[in-house]
Amino acid sequence: MEREVGYAWRRNLLINSLILAEIDGERLSEDDLLSFCKLLSLVGHVTIVKLIGNSIWNLLENRPALESLRLHPKRVPHVIEEVLRYRCPVHMVVRVAAEDTVLGGQSVNLFAIRTDKGFTGSNLFQMVNVLRFMDL
Numbered sequence: 001m002e003r004e005v006g007y008a009w010r011r012n013l014l015i016n017s018l019i020l021a022e023i024d025g026e027r028l029s030e031d032d033l034l035s036f037c038k039l040l041s042l043v044g045h046v047t048i049v050k051l052i053g054n055s056i057w058n059l060l061e062n063r064p065a066l067e068s069l070r071l072h073p074k075r076v077p078h079v080i081e082e083v084l085r086y087r088c089p090v091h092m093v094v095r096v097a098a099e100d101t102v103l104g105g106q107s108v109n110l111f112a113i114r115t116d117k118g119f120t121g122s123n124l125f126q127m128v129n130v131l132r133f134m135d136l
Contacts, residue, residue, distance in 0.1 A: 014040075050089030051080070058083050 018033060028036075059066040059079075069075055101108050 047089050051083065054087040054089055055080065055083045058087060 015033075015037065018028060018036065021028065059069065065079070069079055
């Protein structure tokens with residue numbers, strides 16, 4: 001039983017951390033915790049639904065990418081990353097580099113995501129962006 005409790009604790013680290021969090025000796029009320037959990041569940045669901053829809057949309061618009069994925073299903077995690085870059089399901093969150101850096105051998109500049117300054121053809125959904133980060 002202890003092992004299961006330990007596993008459950010690690011699986012729910014965010015919620016457990018909120019339960020134990022204190023500010024000036026006060027913890028969140030049960031109502032606040034439940035409200036947060038409901039919100040987290042809703043936004044997680046909406047985000048996943050949009051990600052699935054955007055993935056299908058991108059692959060149907062780009063048949064060579066779809067065929068490549070059918071031939072190489074291990075690329076799915078990398079295709080998801082490219083979908084997140086190209087057609088993000090959450091538009092109120094801005095993803096930018098904190099500083100100029102190199103990622104996967106590519107230079108990433110401040111505010112480079114989906115602009116002319118980032119990846120070559122950053123305004124296109126491209127399998128080349130998937131393949132660049134893979135050892136094929």
